[in-house]
Amino acid sequence: MSVAPVEFQARQSIEQVEEGDELAPKFDDRGLITAVTTDADSGELLMQGYMNAAALRLTIATGEAHYYSRSRQVLWHKGASSGFVQKVRELLVDDDQDCIWLRVDVAGGASCHVGYRSCFYRRVPVGKAYDERRSGGHIKLEWTDTEKVFDPQEVYGDAPNPTQL
Amino acid sequence: MSVAPVEFQARQSIEQVEEGDELAPKFDDRGLITAVTTDADSGELLMQGYMNAAALRLTIATGEAHYYSRSRQVLWHKGASSGFVQKVRELLVDDDQDCIWLRVDVAGGASCHVGYRSCFYRRVPVGKAYDERRSGGHIKLEWTDTEKVFDPQEVYGDAPNPTQL
Numbered sequence: 439m440s441v442a443p444v445e446f447q448a449r450q451s452i453e454q455v456e457e458g459d460e461l462a463p464k465f466d467d468r469g470l471i472t473a474v475t476t477d478a479d480s481g482e483l484l485m486q487g488y489m490n491a492a493a494l495r496l497t498i499a500t501g502e503a504h505y506y507s508r509s510r511q512v513l514w515h516k517g518a519s520s521g522f523v524q525k526v527r528e529l530l531v532d533d534d535q536d537c538i539w540l541r542v543d544v545a546g547g548a549s550c551h552v553g554y555r556s557c558f559y560r561r562v563p564v565g566k567a568y569d570e571r572r573s574g575g576h577i578k579l580e581w582t583d584t585e586k587v588f589d590p591q592e593v594y595g596d597a598p599n600p601t602q603l
Numbered sequence: 604m605s606v607a608p609v610e611f612q613a614r615q616s617i618e619q620v621e622e623g624d625e626l627a628p629k630f631d632d633r634g635l636i637t638a639v640t641t642d643a644d645s646g647e648l649l650m651q652g653y654m655n656a657a658a659l660r661l662t663i664a665t666g667e668a669h670y671y672s673r674s675r676q677v678l679w680h681k682g683a684s685s686g687f688v689q690k691v692r693e694l695l696v697d698d699d700q701d702c703i704w705l706r707v708d709v710a711g712g713a714s715c716h717v718g719y720r721s722c723f724y725r726r727v728p729v730g731k732a733y734d735e736r737r738s739g740g741h742i743k744l745e746w747t748d749t750e751k752v753f754d755p756q757e758v759y760g761d762a763p764n765p766t767q768l
Contacts, residue, residue: 443739443740444733444737444740444742445739445740445741445742449768450768451768452764452766452768455766455768456717456766457717458744459725459743459744459745460742460743460744461727461742461744464767464768472637472651474639474648474651476641476646476648480646481641481645481646481647482646483639483641483695483704485697486637486639486651486697486702497729498727498728498729498730498733498742499729499730499733499734500730501729501730501731501733502730526729526730528726528729529726529727529729530648530723530724530725530726530727530747531723531725531727531744532650532651532722532723533715533716533717533719533722533724533766534765534766534767537651537722537723538727539648539723550698551698552621552622552698554698557697557698557702558695558696558697558702558704559695559698560624560695560696561693561694561695562626562663562694562695562696563663564662564663564664564666564691564693564694565663565664565665565666565667565691566666568609568663568664568666569664572609574608574610575608575609575610576610577609577610577625577626577663578624578625579623579624579625579626579696580624582695599617600699601617601620601621601698601699602629602699603614603615603616603617603620603629
């Protein structure tokens with residue numbers, strides 16, 4: 439695929455980065471920028487990942503979310519193996535340009551390799567709920583989604599699990 | 604302030620981390636975990652930050668968002684200087700437990716040190732919009748919010764700007 443030469447600007451001043459109209463992303467010492475992906479309709483947080491410069495350029499040029507997989511160490515076109523491609527409805531950058539927000543429509547409605555709609559399917563009780571429910575300092579997570587959208591075994595087969603301990 | 608001894612469990616297996624009810628967060632080699640904060644009503648992404656273990660424990664125990672400031676290298680009770688405290692309505696953890704999602708109510712309605720409601724006030728054109736609007740590879744950011752909610756000079760005075768180039 440030929441990709442348009444999306445240009446990033448050098449970071450020169452706080453005013454340029456915070457108040458300017460130039461895209462001057464800050465990649466960290468691994469060459470990555472944080473990406474936060476929400477469902478464009480529901481606002482639900484679907485996943486948090488990382489992009490390298492190539493992934494950000496491809497996302498901008500194609501309108502489909504690309505990430506950098508830290509566990510597999512490869513550029514990753516989300517949905518290429520599962521079919522759950524993310525169409526980017528809106529892409530935003532934060533004040534200091536070290537984080538990208540993707541508002542997406544997801545084909546198939548699933549984003550999580552475990553099989554749930556969102557990667558965030560467990561709730562931690564906080565504040566008063568923590569105080570009422572804790573036994574000593576022990577915390578018990580609560581499920582928000584109880585139904586999986588797909589069977590990971592059918593979709594991913596024997597591909598290695600990306601979770602690292 | 605005396606803080607309840609919120610316990611984190613050791614990470615022992617993928618099944619425990621992904622499918623269990625134990626909180627076994629993964630802090631990176633800097634001792635930090637990514638935190639994503641959205642407005643509990645609108646779903647808008649307000650900010651992306653980091654927590655160390657103390658910040659996560661305090662957030663759970665108090666129900667108010669605490670972060671670790673990488674630029675200032677301190678535990679940071681959000682809103683302590685600006686007044687824009689974040690009350691946590693729901694706290695979720697992702698599949699591999701290396702990211703925390705906070706759904707919050709913000710006193711005063713502002714989260715961004717530049718003065719906007721959200722840190723994400725600029726849009727990057729993508730896909731067809733990128734193709735139509737680009738001149739060569741050059742990208743021009745578009746504003747989503749044009750009105751600041753507060754004057755940073757009034758709120759923060761001469762405190763150093765957290766943005767780093």
